[in-house]
Amino acid sequence: MTLKEIADLLEADVIADPEDLNITIKNACSADMMSAVLYYHTPDSLLITGLTQPHVIRTAEIAGIKSIVFVLDKKPGAEIIELAKQKKIPILFTRFCMYTASGKLYEAGLPGCLFK
């Protein structure tokens, strides 16, 4: 699924370079606990989270996560957005809660990280 399709499904605002909308996301994980992300993620995945701390971006970079969706219209600070730009990690903002956002993407065919 492309990032553009994900943004459309989640009616999300996007901060990304235009070409980033064409990147392919293979699976997703939804979590607020970063250790769980580091433990269970698979590469090239999407992180769906409600946490808006700088270490979310660093966790994504360390884990090879392709993009981050912030749920419930949570907006991280300017320095976090700048860090995401530096690390070339596209970020999305959706008004949906984590459960609904995850459900919409799963229903559209995007599997979870663990394939369970």
Add this chain to the structure above:
Amino acid sequence: MPLNTNEITEGDFQIIGGNFTNAGEASMQMKAKLTELGIDEATIRRAAIATFEAEMNVIIYAAAGRLRYYITAHNITIKLEDMGPGIENIELAMQEGYSTAPDWVREMGWGAGMGLPNMKKNSDEFKIDSVVGEGTSVEMIINFS
């Protein structure tokens, strides 16, 4: 091989407890170095995750710590020593989901009890020593494929 047989690339970082703002900087610099040396992506990810978890443990639990890494042609060794409270029961701390982190740490997205298990999972060799009231030291070796 990415390096000459006898060549060692090193890194040395001081980590300050409670400093979440720069959390992950040491791991990211180490990751950049491994990338520069041409190590494969999956191995870099394992090393970066193990190091990031170790770095976060110092930030969460300790007053300060020192993280060093040594890269040879065959592997990377990551050593971490902290001045923290120490771990009373290492066996228990190694269990997935066991955590003594306070609520404010969990609110920041850490303290899920996956840190030490994740460090072990991503290492080919993992050693941990701890003295209550003095601190904890960890050594991790990740072999290059």
